[in-house]
Amino acid sequence: MIDRKRKLGKQIDELRIGDSFTAIKRVGDRDLLLYLGLTNDSNPLYIQHDYASQTPYEKPIVPSVMLFGMVSSLISMHLPGPGSHITQHEMAFPHPVFHETEVKFLLEVIAIDKEENRAALSVVGYNEKGDTVIQGKLYVTPAYRPKSLTASSLENFF
Structure with missing residues (x-):
């Protein structure tokens, strides 16, 4: 991984309103168990079938x-990409997502503020039935170019 050259994400001047990225992610039991283990979250609604069966879900x-x-990962890796940072977000989750569901995410640049080096992105996610499972708006600081081209600590980028 260290030997491979990586490209930084788009800078503010490279972004355009309407730029978009689409990805499909499946939420598997393995992913869920890793998340729950990392966060030490033992909410029975997330893992216990007997409890969840007694709820409206x-x-x-x-x-x-x-x-x-998952949205954060798409921003960090694709739009604007590596080097970017989410500074603010507002999300809604109108329908639940069940284990082993495929979610289609759509990110789109909806506003650009070059003076503040900030872009606004909309996000919408749909399940396999077409129900909206996530929607919102994020503000992102795109990648900054390093000031020194000779910085050896950043030689894996460029």
Whole structure:
């Protein structure tokens, strides 16, 4: 991984309103168990079928913050990409996501503020039935270019 050259994400001047990225992610039991282990979250609604069956959801659901983590990953890796940082977000989760569900995420740049080096992105996610499972708006600081081209600590980028 250290030997491979990586490209930084888009800078503010490279972004355009309407730039978009789409990805499909499946929320598997393995992913869910890793998340729950890392966060020490033992909410029975997320893992216990007997409890969840007695709720309006009828079966275990995926934590909404895990869905947001997927959005964060898409921003960090694709739009604007590596070097970017989410500074503010507002999310809604209108329908639950169940284990082993495929979610289609759509990110789109909706505003650019070059003076503040900040872009606004909308996000919408749909389950396999077409229900909206996540929607919101994020503010992102795109990647900064390093000031020194000779900085050896950053030689894996460029």
